[in-house]
Amino acid sequence: MKKNKTMIAVFLTPAVLMFVLVFLYPILRTILMSFFKIEGITDSMTKWQFTGFANYSKLASTSLFRISMWNLFRIWLIGGLVVMSLALLFAVILTSGIRFKSFFKAMIYLPNVVSAVALATMWLQYVYSPKFGLLKNVFSAMGLKYLSKVQWLDNDHKFMALLVAYCFGMVGYHMLIFASGIERIGEDYYEAATLDGANKVNQFRYITLPLLKGVFKTNITMWSVTSVGFFVWSQLFSTVTADTQTITPMVYMYMMIFGAGNSMTERNAGLGAAIGVLLSICVVAVFLLCNKLIKEDDLEF
Amino acid sequence: MAKKRGFMEPFNWKRELRLFPGYLLLSVWILFTIVLLGWVVAASFSTTKAIFSGHVLSQGIHFENYAKAWNNSNVSAIFFNSLMYSVISCTLLVLICAPAAYVLSRFRFAGNKMIQTSLVSAMGVPVVMIVLPLFSLIAGMNVLNNYIANKAVLIFLYVGINVPYTTIFLLTFFANISRAYEEAAAIDGCPPMRAFWLIMFPMAQSGIITVTIFNFINIWNEYFISLIFANSDRVRPVAVGLYSMINSMKYTGDWSGMFASVIIVFLPTFILYIFLSEKIIAGITGGGVKG
Structure with missing residues (x-):
């Protein structure tokens, strides 16, 4: 095994180095930064002023930040419920023995490989367009004047428009x-359940779930991380800064x-770091x- | 549920009828996707006037929208930037992560478990948690004003951010290859490092290809890092470039050009997907936990 030592070192070093440079060091420094007032983001550490938890309490009392957290929570909760229900429903349909299964799967996953900027533009400029939009045309064809x-x-x-468009892309x-x-x-x-007379709904409830x-x-962890x-x-759906x-x-x-713009009066990189820490704590x-x-029960299956 | 079906199962009316609601639901969803994409493609070939009249393509097919977007509005520049970033970063990622994944999957040594755990947790770290120190470090080195250095910085970041995912993904592939191959190579006198590149690396090919497709799509579509670190039009990748282009085209009123640009950015990953969707889907549900 001795010969392998050099091999382990040589093979592992580049990846570990990248990990330290791009993850470990920045994470630790962000945590540290969140306790300081830092006027310029490139300031050296000697210029940092220690303020304890002041950044966190400042954020908690800033109404725009509280609104942004509330928006995020709504996206996470409402979007999460919608996406998970649709995703589970589609998954059950796909595994129920239908034809063209791989075609359906591929089509539903498709939005995930498209650039979010391109996808959001399609929604903004086409689906929701008040002049030639898909929704407008569909609703007026159905005679729903108000909705059109x-x-x-x-x-x-x-x-809601933002949430619907976002969820559409995430279901796949x-x-x-x-x-x-x-x-x-x-x-x-x-098969055993069918023999015992359980119907499809009960099979789903007592076996699948x-x-x-x-x-x-x-799924929930991945949804929270994204x-x-x-x-x-x-950014694409907001029409003004600080929408x-x-x-x-x-x-x-x-x-x-x-x-972006001058809607923010105070420049403090420590506040930004505190936001990073707060979001990580949420995850x-x-x-x-x-x-x-x-x-998770230790079920073998 | 989870029924394995033969390819040529005879058509069974009763069965298909029972599945009808499922077919209907999926078809409606997919129909919407097709209408969405189809209309944007059609709009990209129409004049702006035709788009606004509500009848795309009513004034004939206009290929020149693409020529205009490609030449006048920077699309060719951002396109080749992104192509370069994606290809170089994907190559570097494989060269860095495949050896690491191999060593982690094969040898027991102090810290192995810890490295694996760190890499898995890194996949859940939000970008906001790392972006500020990276920015102060890189901006402090004064390299963002030089466009070649700026490109190198972007590639470094694309690689770094995808190292955890790539390594963890490849780990399972190497773990599944039998040790007998290395043992045979060692008996024949092949040193272990050479044995890796000559024998193990080619054997993990399918995993390497899958993870490279994912990395390519991720890097092609990457937005936030590029927005912060790409300092000029010259180095911008497609996602950020498209965003600023859309904003300016809204003011100039060139809607057909805007849709053409959207399609140009959309096309590379779409074409990749048409040919490789089976592999991509198998990769998501098999090895990794990230899309």
């Missing part, structure tokens, strides 16, 4: 995870640190909560 006149991108509807990925989970469940379970616990955990980084869609309908913490951080909290609430 709705301005989907005005302040009252913008958030979570559907694939559910579908592979269902496919791993042995067929004998269902309990055996999908681990898959649910994966939600926290909610940025592109928000209260669409702002998310990441957009807030971006505006504050990398300055970890969801992860721990999932592990606590969804107990």
